[in-house]
Amino acid sequence: MKSLKNWILMMIAFMGVQSASAQMRSPLSVNVDYSIAQPLGSLKDYTDKTSFRGWRAGLQYQLNDQLAIGIRSGYQEFFQKLPRAVYPIKGGEISAVQTRTLQVVPILATVQYQLTKPDAKVIPYVGLGAGAANMEYNKYYGEFSDKYTGWQFMATPEVGINIPFGQGSPLLFNASIQYTYSPYKIQEITNYNVVQANVGLRLHIN
Numbered sequence: 001m002k003s004l005k006n007w008i009l010m011m012i013a014f015m016g017v018q019s020a021s022a023q024m025r026s027p028l029s030v031n032v033d034y035s036i037a038q039p040l041g042s043l044k045d046y047t048d049k050t051s052f053r054g055w056r057a058g059l060q061y062q063l064n065d066q067l068a069i070g071i072r073s074g075y076q077e078f079f080q081k082l083p084r085a086v087y088p089i090k091g092g093e094i095s096a097v098q099t100r101t102l103q104v105v106p107i108l109a110t111v112q113y114q115l116t117k118p119d120a121k122v123i124p125y126v127g128l129g130a131g132a133a134n135m136e137y138n139k140y141y142g143e144f145s146d147k148y149t150g151w152q153f154m155a156t157p158e159v160g161i162n163i164p165f166g167q168g169s170p171l172l173f174n175a176s177i178q179y180t181y182s183p184y185k186i187q188e189i190t191n192y193n194v195v196q197a198n199v200g201l202r203l204h205i206n
Contacts, residue, residue: 025062026204027061027068027204028062028204028205030205031058031174031200031201032057032200033055033056033057033074033200034055035055035076035196035198036196037051037196039193041193042188042190042193043189043194046078046080046100048080051078054074054075054076055074056073056074057073058071058072058110059071059072060202066114066117067113067114069109069111069112070109070112071107072107072108072110072129073107075105076103076194076196077101078100078103078104079099079101080099081097081099082097082099098139099140100139101136101138101140102136102189103135103138104133104134105133105134106129106132106133106134106156106180107133109130109131110129111127113125113126114162121164122163123163123172124159125162126159127159127160127176127178128156129154129155129158130153130154133151134149135182135184135192137187137189148186148187152184152192154182155180156178156181157178158176159178161174162202170205171201171202174198174202177196178198179194180192180196181193
């Protein structure tokens with residue numbers, strides 16, 4: 001009887017630890033990251049400059065200790081200025097300084113899987129975002145511009161880590177690398193291919 005009693009007490013204690021682990025942080029969290037993006041492929045032909053003009057923010061809900069779903073948006077701008085030259089345009093040619101920009105605003109549904117339990121000191125994860133992005137292509141010739149705006153499908157696989165600021169802390173440091181793809185075609189751009197680094201914070205909301 002004493003052995004049975006001890007076994008029951010051990011099970012209750014174990015369930016209590018599991019429950020504490022599951023409730024370590026609120027399932028709802030928000031994150032804000034600063035983003036740096038490197039263009040690849042035909043996008044690099046359009047602008048070969050690394051973009052330091054980016055950010056992203058998201059809302060996420062933990063379904064359990066390791067699986068979460070959410071929604072994310074953000075902004076990235078690519079910019080490059082070319083020296084004065086004679087450029088062909090519709091109906092003729094123009095001598096001007098050419099400025100190239102591409103502004104990207106995605107709206108993505110996300111899923112994330114944490115590779116450790118939430119009480120770990122470092123929490124690595126893999127994730128995937130999919131949705132649509134508003135792309136604004138603008139090529140300026142002095143005061144004249146060649147502008148195209150539209151929506152396009154986008155997908156973003158990602159790997160990263162979350163590091164809590166202390167055991168059970170609702171605030172975590174976040175760092176990740178993502179690859180972003182879109183079958184975006186306009187002028188000299190045949191696909192949107194980008195490798196992006198993100199650094200920021202995640203806060204679990206009670």
